[in-house]
Amino acid sequence: MESPLAVVNFGKSLLVPSVQELATEHLTKIPARYVRPEQESLVISDGAVVPAVPVIDLKKLISGDSMDSELQKLHSACQEWGFLQVINHGLTPSTLEDFKREVTELFKLPMAEKKKLWQHEDSYEGFGQLNVVSEEQKLDWSDMFGITTLPPHIRNLFQKLPLKLRDIMEAYCKEIKSLAIIILCQLAQTLRMDEKEMRDLFGDGMQSIRVNYYPPCPEPDKTIGFSPHSDAGALTILFQLNETEGLQVRKDGIWVPVKPLPNALIVNIGDMMEIVSNGVYRSVEHRAVVNSNEVRLSVATFYTANLDSELGPAHSLIGPNNPAVFRRVPVEKYIKDFFARKLEGKSYVDFMKVETRDDES
Numbered sequence: 001m002e003s004p005l006a007v008v009n010f011g012k013s014l015l016v017p018s019v020q021e022l023a024t025e026h027l028t029k030i031p032a033r034y035v036r037p038e039q040e041s042l043v044i045s046d047g048a049v050v051p052a053v054p055v056i057d058l059k060k061l062i063s064g065d066s067m068d069s070e071l072q073k074l075h076s077a078c079q080e081w082g083f084l085q086v087i088n089h090g091l092t093p094s095t096l097e098d099f100k101r102e103v104t105e106l107f108k109l110p111m112a113e114k115k116k117l118w119q120h121e122d123s124y125e126g127f128g129q130l131n132v133v134s135e136e137q138k139l140d141w142s143d144m145f146g147i148t149t150l151p152p153h154i155r156n157l158f159q160k161l162p163l164k165l166r167d168i169m170e171a172y173c174k175e176i177k178s179l180a181i182i183i184l185c186q187l188a189q190t191l192r193m194d195e196k197e198m199r200d201l202f203g204d205g206m207q208s209i210r211v212n213y214y215p216p217c218p219e220p221d222k223t224i225g226f227s228p229h230s231d232a233g234a235l236t237i238l239f240q241l242n243e244t245e246g247l248q249v250r251k252d253g254i255w256v257p258v259k260p261l262p263n264a265l266i267v268n269i270g271d272m273m274e275i276v277s278n279g280v281y282r283s284v285e286h287r288a289v290v291n292s293n294e295v296r297l298s299v300a301t302f303y304t305a306n307l308d309s310e311l312g313p314a315h316s317l318i319g320p321n322n323p324a325v326f327r328r329v330p331v332e333k334y335i336k337d338f339f340a341r342k343l344e345g346k347s348y349v350d351f352m353k354v355e356t357r358d359d360e361s
Helices: 019-023 058-062 067-080 093-106 111-115 163-191 195-202 271-276 331-339 347-351 354-360
Strands: 055-057 083-087 126-128 143-150 207-214 226-229 235-240 247-251 254-257 265-269 286-288 296-303
Touching: 055 058, 055 067, 058 067, 058 163, 067 083, 067 163, 093 163, 093 235, 093 296, 143 163, 163 195, 163 207, 163 235, 163 296, 271 347
Parallel strands: 055 083
Antiparallel strands: 083 265, 126 143, 143 207, 207 296, 226 286, 235 265, 235 296, 247 254, 247 286
16 A cells, blocks of 8 residues: 555645756846845955854764764854764765766756656656746746655655666665764754654655756846755755855855865755754755856755654753744644745744744734
8 A cells, every 4th residue: 555655745836947048048148037136245255264164074973082072063063053064974985976977967968858857837856946936936047956865655756867867866865864864863962852852753754855056147146046045954965066166154144155175065954953953053044156157066965854753842852941942743744834935044944933823823
C-alpha cells in the first residue's frame, strides 16, 4: 500500500520565463519585471574590513582536545551569525567533483531536454522559480532547479533525471544527510537539548535540493539574483560550484559578502531551527546579487524535520522559566504554508510566533 506521504504536493509556483535563455539574447536592458528598485544597497563599503563568516572544523568538533572550544565557536556562530563555513566536513572529494560536473551539465542541456524537467503548475520541482504567487510579482535574475531527494518514498522527479546525475545525486544527498545529522546533534549539545529528541525529530527528515543558476546580467545594480529571505528548513548546506561571489548575509543591518573558502561548505540556520531552539538561534536573512560578466552556480540542500512530526520549541528546552515563543504545527502543514507565500525576509518565522497567533485571534 502506498504511503499517504508519497502523494503529498508541497507547493507550487507560477511558471516564469527562463533567465538563462533571456541572458543569451544580448540584452542591454533587463525586462521591467526584473527591475527591483526597492532592494537595499547598504553593503560593506570598499576598503572596509569585511567581517568573515565563522569557520568550524568538523573534525575538531566531534573529536580531539579542542572539541569543547569548537562547540563554543559553533554556539557563538549560530547565535551571532546564523551562518558558518564548515571545513573537514567529511564529504568525499570525488563525490563533490562528480556532482559539480553533472550539475553543470544539467544547465547546459538544450531547451528541448530541459522542458522535460520543467516545473508543472502543480509542483515546485523542476526548472523554474519558487514562491511566485502572482503575475505582477517581481522576479529574481536567476533560474533554479528544485527536487525532493529524501526520504526516497516521496520522490517524484528524481527518476526522470539523466542517469549520471541521478546516481551521483543519490550519493551526494546521503553524504549531506549524514553531515546534517552530525551538525544537528552538535547543536543539541550546545543548546543543552535532549539529543534523542533532536534525533527523533530529524532522523528521517525531508531533504530537498535547489540548484541556483545566476547568469550574467546587463544591469546588475537594478535587479537581484535571489530576494532577501531566511530559509524555512532546519539547516541549509550550500555547495558553491565556482568562485563567483554573490551570496550576502544581513549582519547588524548591513549586507556582508560571503567569500567561500576552498573545499568548505556553507551552513546556515533555518527558520525551523529558530523554532526548535525557541529563539536561541536565529535564522538570518540572506540574498544573492548578480554581476555583468560571470555565471554563478550553487547547490543548496535543505534539511527539515520528519514529515509526520510536529514542529515547535523542543520539549526539553521549555519550562516555567522558558515559555514557548513559537506555536506548534504539523511539519507537513508548515512546509505547505511556506510554499504558498511570497519570500519576504523573515515574515514566515515571524508568523509562527505565539504573539502573532494571539494578535490574529
